[in-house]
Amino acid sequence: MIATDAKQPPATNAADRRTPCVNDFSITIATVNGAGSQTANNTLLRAIHKMGVPVSGKNIFPSNIQGLPTWFTIRVSTAGYLARREQNEVLVALNRASLQEDIRNLASGGICLYPLDEQLPLRRDDVTFYPMPVNELVKQSGADLKLRPYVANMVYVGALAWLLEIELPEVEAALSHQFNGKQKAITLNYATVQAAYDWAAANLVKNDPFCIERMDRTTGTFLVDGNSAAALGAVFGGVQFAAWYPITPSTSIVDHLSDYLHRLRRDPDGKATYSIVQAEDELAVIGMVVGAGWAGARSMTATSGPGLSLMAEFAGYAYFAEIPAVIWDVQRMGPSTGLPTRTAQDDILAAYTLGHGDGRHICLIPGTVNECFEFGSMALDLAERLQTLVIVLSDLDLGLNLWPTKPFSYPDRPLDRGKVLSAEELTRLQGDWKRYADLDGDGICYRTLPGTNHPAAAYFTRGTGHNEAAGYSERPEDWAANLSRLARKHDYARTIVPAPVIDPVNAAEVGLISYGSNDPAIQEARDLLHASGIASSYLRLRALPLESSLTEFISSHKRLYVVENNLDGQMRALIQLHAPADADRLVSIAKCDGLPLTADWIAASIAALEAKEEKP
Amino acid sequence: MTATTESAAVNRIGLSKADYNGASSTLCNGCGHYSIANVIIGAAYELGLDPTRIAKFSGIGCSSKSPAYFLGKSHSINGLHGRMPSLATGATTVNKDLVAIGVSGDGDTGSIGLGQFKHLLRRNVDMVYLIENNGVYGLTKGQLSATADLGQKSKHGGLNELPPIDLCLEAIIAGCSFVARSFAGDPKQLQTLLKAAFSHRGTAVLNIISPCVTFNNGEGSTKSYVWGREHELPLHEINFIPLEHDEIQADYEAGAVREVAMHDGSLIRLRKIDQEYDPTDRMAAIRLLEEEHSGQMFTTGLLYINEGRQTLAEHEKLVALPLVHLPDEKLRPSRAALDAINAEYS
Numbered sequence A: 001m002i003a004t005d006a007k008q009p010p011a012t013n014a015a016d017r018r019t020p021c022v023n024d025f026s027i028t029i030a031t032v033n034g035a036g037s038q039t040a041n042n043t044l045l046r047a048i049h050k051m052g053v054p055v056s057g058k059n060i061f062p063s064n065i066q067g068l069p070t071w072f073t074i075r076v077s078t079a080g081y082l083a084r085r086e087q088n089e090v091l092v093a094l095n096r097a098s099l100q101e102d103i104r105n106l107a108s109g110g111i112c113l114y115p116l117d118e119q120l121p122l123r124r125d126d127v128t129f130y131p132m133p134v135n136e137l138v139k140q141s142g143a144d145l146k147l148r149p150y151v152a153n154m155v156y157v158g159a160l161a162w163l164l165e166i167e168l169p170e171v172e173a174a175l176s177h178q179f180n181g182k183q184k185a186i187t188l189n190y191a192t193v194q195a196a197y198d199w200a201a202a203n204l205v206k207n208d209p210f211c212i213e214r215m216d217r218t219t220g221t222f223l224v225d226g227n228s229a230a231a232l233g234a235v236f237g238g239v240q241f242a243a244w245y246p247i248t249p250s251t252s253i254v255d256h257l258s259d260y261l262h263r264l265r266r267d268p269d270g271k272a273t274y275s276i277v278q279a280e281d282e283l284a285v286i287g288m289v290v291g292a293g294w295a296g297a298r299s300m301t302a303t304s305g306p307g308l309s310l311m312a313e314f315a316g317y318a319y320f321a322e323i324p325a326v327i328w329d330v331q332r333m334g335p336s337t338g339l340p341t342r343t344a345q346d347d348i349l350a351a352y353t354l355g356h357g358d359g360r361h362i363c364l365i366p367g368t369v370n371e372c373f374e375f376g377s378m379a380l381d382l383a384e385r386l387q388t389l390v391i392v393l394s395d396l397d398l399g400l401n402l403w404p405t406k407p408f409s410y411p412d413r414p415l416d417r418g419k420v421l422s423a424e425e426l427t428r429l430q431g432d433w434k435r436y437a438d439l440d441g442d443g444i445c446y447r448t449l450p451g452t453n454h455p456a457a458a459y460f461t462r463g464t465g466h467n468e469a470a471g472y473s474e475r476p477e478d479w480a481a482n483l484s485r486l487a488r489k490h491d492y493a494r495t496i497v498p499a500p501v502i503d504p505v506n507a508a509e510v511g512l513i514s515y516g517s518n519d520p521a522i523q524e525a526r527d528l529l530h531a532s533g534i535a536s537s538y539l540r541l542r543a544l545p546l547e548s549s550l551t552e553f554i555s556s557h558k559r560l561y562v563v564e565n566n567l568d569g570q571m572r573a574l575i576q577l578h579a580p581a582d583a584d585r586l587v588s589i590a591k592c593d594g595l596p597l598t599a600d601w602i603a604a605s606i607a608a609l610e611a612k613e614e615k616p
Numbered sequence B: 001m002t003a004t005t006e007s008a009a010v011n012r013i014g015l016s017k018a019d020y021n022g023a024s025s026t027l028c029n030g031c032g033h034y035s036i037a038n039v040i041i042g043a044a045y046e047l048g049l050d051p052t053r054i055a056k057f058s059g060i061g062c063s064s065k066s067p068a069y070f071l072g073k074s075h076s077i078n079g080l081h082g083r084m085p086s087l088a089t090g091a092t093t094v095n096k097d098l099v100a101i102g103v104s105g106d107g108d109t110g111s112i113g114l115g116q117f118k119h120l121l122r123r124n125v126d127m128v129y130l131i132e133n134n135g136v137y138g139l140t141k142g143q144l145s146a147t148a149d150l151g152q153k154s155k156h157g158g159l160n161e162l163p164p165i166d167l168c169l170e171a172i173i174a175g176c177s178f179v180a181r182s183f184a185g186d187p188k189q190l191q192t193l194l195k196a197a198f199s200h201r202g203t204a205v206l207n208i209i210s211p212c213v214t215f216n217n218g219e220g221s222t223k224s225y226v227w228g229r230e231h232e233l234p235l236h237e238i239n240f241i242p243l244e245h246d247e248i249q250a251d252y253e254a255g256a257v258r259e260v261a262m263h264d265g266s267l268i269r270l271r272k273i274d275q276e277y278d279p280t281d282r283m284a285a286i287r288l289l290e291e292e293h294s295g296q297m298f299t300t301g302l303l304y305i306n307e308g309r310q311t312l313a314e315h316e317k318l319v320a321l322p323l324v325h326l327p328d329e330k331l332r333p334s335r336a337a338l339d340a341i342n343a344e345y346s
């Protein structure tokens, strides 16, 4: 045990310390980028999750490898709210550069853990300060110099475990999960946790209301990030080919894809049933993906806004030449390069209309990690069924952060390979087949794949004007007929893309429309609004093109708020085009500052408008 | 050859030459691209390639349009300007049984597509890559391309003062394992080189001087017919002998013959004019190309070959069956596999 004179500054004026605050607060860990705190943070997160208490974790990090401030926030919520909050009650202040600001931002009555030898630049009477002898404990750990910074992070895990009553066996289990069962690492880290815990028990006097108590609200769920789920979804969707070029925050989709495929999709002799090519740029990425789709493979890539824009010409081509391909766009903030490590939903318009000339793409918009999994395979199905490009619009918040989810369910339908004619079928048709003839009235035509061993199988794929037989044509009638067939196909797509999730509330005048990772914030905002007397229905979009239930939702509500994480209200603009008669009634609640939306902000924005004499 | 003899004759897989035709050409009469299309038909016919196994790839330009005019029974994709290499990379990776032939222009390959060209070669994608090089942009009507000669006049009178990019040199530097140059006006040599290219495993680049009779066939242009006929300097007589056709062997004179073994066991035999020249010597090829620049000379023939490089598909360690032919059960892992992953996460 270290003998320290860890005198705690007296806490006065703080919020009521006697009423316990159980399972309802947020923790922020402020560190320096590159300090290796991720393992410690995830250990805490998982331990709390395993105690049955709903949690979510968000990593707010800079676009830099080392030295800049980074924050990890853990929301602990009995009610199961997962959204980011504006304020935090518990601060682990390990970054000198942001110390002052971090202390200033703490909620009144909050607590601050900090390294014992740190000079605090700011004292607050309404905050309890707990010093931790980080350096001493690290020295005691026996870890060699190289490992010490990592071990240092375990000090706050141990101290918080004591302060908040996080069960140590769950911490140990979480460490084991983090280190994949590697005993040496587990032992070393856990020893530091235990030492910090013992030190805190012996030296700190708990003077705050925050604690974590075991519940049973997380049974049957686990924590996972959207990008892992997306990759896994694609693997179980039978992906055959992926090309990519690294870009934050999409890179981990391909990293995970590569890991899972390596493990699950090799023959006993080690040969692969898939191929992943790292291309020289996104222009080549999409060319490879379209080439593989044309040749008959389930083909995908993952990118972010700047990459997506480089793919524009091929995207328009794939639409027009009717080639299946999937792009996962994990959105981040701003133009190239914007804020590459901050979240946004700002590629909506660009993605839907990517390319030149007339053309619209199928967009899938997952709102949960489970949907990332589901859409991972569904996107490949839809691309082949519709013979077109499918863009999945995820974002950094959903893609990189850990969210609780139910286990992934095995896809219950066979792979949908779409309308592909084999040589045998061509023989049966006596070779009478036209590539762009709409025989079924759904706008989707029959295709053949290169290499089909039949003299009538071949056709010429091109971006130029073509007739039904895929022959070059500049006849206005051919061009117009082709475009209207493509529009018909898009209309058919409307009926098979995932429908919105709707939670109608009887007699509610207010309708909220949103999508993607905003979901948790909206759910919480609705409760806040409800508490202030505003009842609201909620429709969560999951795909473009927009479909009919949206139109009904709009007409059955008096006031409609479209909530999104971009400045221009991009989805509102699309909805206005979809429902022009109601355009004026669609009010944009939009914000883009690099952070996920909060329930407080959404509820306050709507409440303010609702309070107006002349409501929107 | 008359129509009757043509239809009577069939190749080793029982197809007539007409079975290798495409749509009728809309290229300018006398365009070099036109004769190249005919040579492709001839080579594919003579080799007895199955047209349904061939996939044609192209970018944008008059040259890139030309796949419509040959091998009408083969699938074709006319993609984007400069980005045929990536299309071909994706398609051939997922179906390595395809016999891939790419057709591009000097603008398509040497300007907008230079990056993709170099990376295709670096990956050694298994395909024949033809550059129909006319020193101009044909389809957009006569602008200078990156392979235009120093001093070449552009349509609007400007002089090209920039050095041309030598696509053969670029190819060798990028690691290409088969680099040849030929001339659209010498169909005999071209066809032989093309047949060799089809047998090469990896990317085989044929940079073919192909005169644009409409925009760049003026006197003094190194891409004109006149200049080509006068200045062509065949490096060696070359004949390709596929395994099935040993009868061609008779054409060779003993002594001055050099053999290069192709991966499938067939041989290309080279008769060197310059006894010193060794097409497996990469530095010699680079030196030759550097030297000819000063004399505005182009050497035709096989400039460089290296049969030892791994192709992209080999590098990827794929299963024997092309990926596109795998049954769905091979593609979706089992329910138990997902259960195991769910358990790991829990």
Ligand SMILES: Cc1ncc(C[n+]2csc(CCOP(=O)(O)OP(=O)(O)O)c2C)c(N)n1
Pocket (backbone or CB within 6 Å): B060, B061, B062, B063, B064, B081, B104, B105, B106, B107, B108, B109, B132, B134, B136, B137, B138, B139, B140, B145, B212
């Ligand atoms: C992205 C893009 N930029 C420009 C063009 C216009 N364009 C069409 S063909 C061409 C040049 C073709 O020249 P080359 O590849 O040398 O072929 P050629 O027509 O001479 O055979 C250009 C610039 C285009 N189609 N796409």
Ligand code: SF4
Pocket (backbone or CB within 6 Å): B026, B027, B028, B030, B031, B032, B033, B062, B063, B134, B138, B139, B211, B212, B213, B214, B215
């Ligand atoms: S413009 Fe030139 S390149 Fe194009 S078809 Fe005519 S001759 Fe050939």
